[in-house]
Amino acid sequence: MAYGGPVRMAVIYYSATGTVYELAKAAAVAAEKAGAEVRLRKVGEMAPAEVIAANQGWSRHVNATRHVAEATLEDLDWADALLLGAPTRYGMPAAQLKQFIDTTGPLWGDGRLINKCASSFTASATAHGGQESTLLAMNNTFYHWGAIIVPPGYADPVQFRTGNPYGASHTSHNGEVPPGDAQLAAVEFQARRVVEVAQAFKRGRGV
Incomplete structure (x- = not known):
């Protein structure tokens, strides 16, 4: 955990057609408003170019988000707090995010991921x-890292509207329905909660 100054949060996500990206953007803005220094990062794309080109929504999103920097291990090392997001793939996180997670062995081996406050979201x-199984699968990584998992629970009225205490989530109906006000409010609350817990943890440790 970084010493001194505001909480540093890395919002790291994968999104094929933009749903998870919209949630990630809302989370990043909310974390900044809560006083955090934020890095919004996407993970690298693994799908073949011809597969992406054959899907209009996928190719449109790839082109629209070329300005978003790709996540690196340095982003994880830098952060006090982590918010990971990915769409579900057969009840598990998309392979693109999992591939990035699988590169974190050097940080894990050095104990550099211990005590980071972490949470996850999906669509x-x-x-x-x-x-829920996707969120739990992402949280399994946090256990191995020794991170402090920060669930949203039902700690805000919006959680009774969205009904997911494990993490913010959205049903896109095959990409036809973007996140609505309730889903965006839920991920904003989740981001604020992670920042607040990380702030309290830093104060308690005197860092």
């Missing part, structure tokens, strides 16, 4: 597309 195409 799926269908109402029962594995949102």
Whole structure:
């Protein structure tokens, strides 16, 4: 955990057609408003170019987000707090985010991910597309890192509207429905909560 100054948060995500990106942007803005220094980062794309080109929504999103920097291990090392987001793929995080996670061995081996405050968010195409299992799968990584998992729980009234105490989530109905006010408010609350817990943890440790 970084010493001195505001909480540093890295919002690291993967998004194919833009749903998770919208949630990530809202989280980053909310974290900044809560006093954090924020890095919004996407993970690298793994799909073949011809597959992306064949999907209009996918190729449009790739072109629209070329300005977003790709995540590196340095972003994880820099951060006090982490918010990871990915769409569900068969009830698990998309391979692109998992591939990035699988590169973190050097940081894990050096104990540099211990005590970072961490949380996760997701989206799926269908109402029962594995949102909770995807969030739990991402949280499994945090256990191995020795991170401090910060769930949103039902600590804000918006959680009773969205109904997911594990992390913010959205059902896009095959990409046709963008996140609405309730879903954006839920991920904003989640980001603020992670920042607040990280701030309290830093104060308690005198760092």
